[in-house]
Amino acid sequence: MANDNVKTVTVRLVGGLRGTQSRHRLSVKALGLNKLNSVRTLKDSPQVRGLINKVSYLVKVEE
Numbered sequence: 001m002a003n004d005n006v007k008t009v010t011v012r013l014v015g016g017l018r019g020t021q022s023r024h025r026l027s028v029k030a031l032g033l034n035k036l037n038s039v040r041t042l043k044d045s046p047q048v049r050g051l052i053n054k055v056s057y058l059v060k061v062e063e
Contacts, residue, residue: 007044008041008042008043008044009041009042009043009044009048009049009052009061009062010039010040010041010061010062011031011040011041011042011052011059011062012033012037012038012059012060012062013028013033013034013035013037013038013059014036014037014058014059014060015036015057015059017058020058023054024054024058027055028055031048031051031052031055031059033059
């Protein structure tokens with residue numbers, strides 16, 4: 001019983017973490033991104049969208 005209609009969002013880390021706030025670094029880590037240009041495909045949820053909005057200047061979103 002695979003749920004095929006689950007929306008996903010692809011996130012790429014495009015900005016470096018040096019000089020950023022520690023909370024923002026933790027948000028990037030919570031998204032599963034660790035190195036520059038790393039990509040994760042995540043389930044689209046309000047929690048994930050909130051993390052993306054917090055670090056929008058560091059990530060690129062591909063729907």
